[in-house]
Amino acid sequence: MSSAPAGPRRSLARALPAAPGVVLLVLFLAGPIGYCVYLAFTDLQLTGQAESSFVGLANFREAFGDEDFLNAVWLTLVFTVVSSLLGQNTLGLTLASLMRRASRPVRTLTGGIVVVAWVLPEVVAGFLLYAFFRREGTLNAVLDWLQLPVQNWLFTLPILAVSFANVWRGTAFSMLVYSAALNEIPQEVTEAAEVDGAGGWRRMWHITLPMIRRSIGTNLMLNTLQTLSVFGLIWVMTRGGPGGRSQTLPLYMYEQAFQNHMIGYATAVALLLLVVGSLFSLVYMRLLRMEA
Numbered sequence: 001m002s003s004a005p006a007g008p009r010r011s012l013a014r015a016l017p018a019a020p021g022v023v024l025l026v027l028f029l030a031g032p033i034g035y036c037v038y039l040a041f042t043d044l045q046l047t048g049q050a051e052s053s054f055v056g057l058a059n060f061r062e063a064f065g066d067e068d069f070l071n072a073v074w075l076t077l078v079f080t081v082v083s084s085l086l087g088q089n090t091l092g093l094t095l096a097s098l099m100r101r102a103s104r105p106v107r108t109l110t111g112g113i114v115v116v117a118w119v120l121p122e123v124v125a126g127f128l129l130y131a132f133f134r135r136e137g138t139l140n141a142v143l144d145w146l147q148l149p150v151q152n153w154l155f156t157l158p159i160l161a162v163s164f165a166n167v168w169r170g171t172a173f174s175m176l177v178y179s180a181a182l183n184e185i186p187q188e189v190t191e192a193a194e195v196d197g198a199g200g201w202r203r204m205w206h207i208t209l210p211m212i213r214r215s216i217g218t219n220l221m222l223n224t225l226q227t228l229s230v231f232g233l234i235w236v237m238t239r240g241g242p243g244g245r246s247q248t249l250p251l252y253m254y255e256q257a258f259q260n261h262m263i264g265y266a267t268a269v270a271l272l273l274l275v276v277g278s279l280f281s282l283v284y285m286r287l288l289r290m291e292a
Contacts, residue, residue: 040268046261059268069269071244072252076228079163079248084227087167089220092174100182118172126236129165154238158246162234166227174219181215182208214288221284228277249273
């Protein structure tokens with residue numbers, strides 16, 4: 001007569017549909033991540049080693065004592081700040097604001113050009129920007145036609161060249177995010193500010209930015225995580241050179257894993273990159289909660 005087991009049975013019935021998804025997540029997400037965490041504490045190598053052994057924190061100590069690793073960390077931060085936080089975010093918001101006031105043909109043409117750069121495969125975009133920045137490339141041809149000094153941009157300013165390439169390729173995402181956010185701002189609010197005499201900059205600072213701050217935070221977080229993992233674009237343009245002056249952490253990991261064959265050490269570096277991305281995410285989420 002007792003119906004006590006009905007509660008657990010009902011909970012089990014509700015959980016059953018989610019079981020396949022949980023199993024897949026464990027097998028294909030949690031499992032590989034856990035295995036990578038284990039590898040980070042071993043001296044596993046691709047060649048010349050019969051079996052790996054547990055080395056504790058040795059890989060992490062080696063990383064922080066390696067000047068090439070510290071240089072890669074610094075360049076990764078520069079690349080992220082310049083191309084994502086400043087470049088894609090600012091240019092995307094600017095394009096979205098300008099396109100909101102432009103005619104329909106101009107919006108269609110501009111949006112199409114920007115989105116084409118975004119949908120191009122990373123390797124193809126890398127070759128295009130390599131042709132643009134190389135010594136005999138398009139940029140120097142234009143500068144020479146204007147009788148301005150030319151230089152080998154991939155040699156003199158490699159990290160800025162690849163940062164510009166990432167801005168060119170990734171701005172479309174920010175533009176689309178901000179276009180959707182700006183369309184949600186009530187027209188009455190903007191018109192009331194104009195009637196009160198607020199100029200364009202004051203409307204942007206006191207009305208537009210506060211009303212789309214959650215979109216800004218989300219866009220910054222997604223752009224930052226994507227930029228931290230950029231590999232193909234930089235590899236095609238500079239391969240991390242010259243002299244490691246454009247070698248970000250993904251390229252440093254590739255070099256250690258597949259050129260120096262140190263899988264354990266490269267996995268430890270990957271975990272450190274994961275920590276960097278997590279710290280950025282925590283900062284953005286904290287800011288979003290404070291502004292909510």
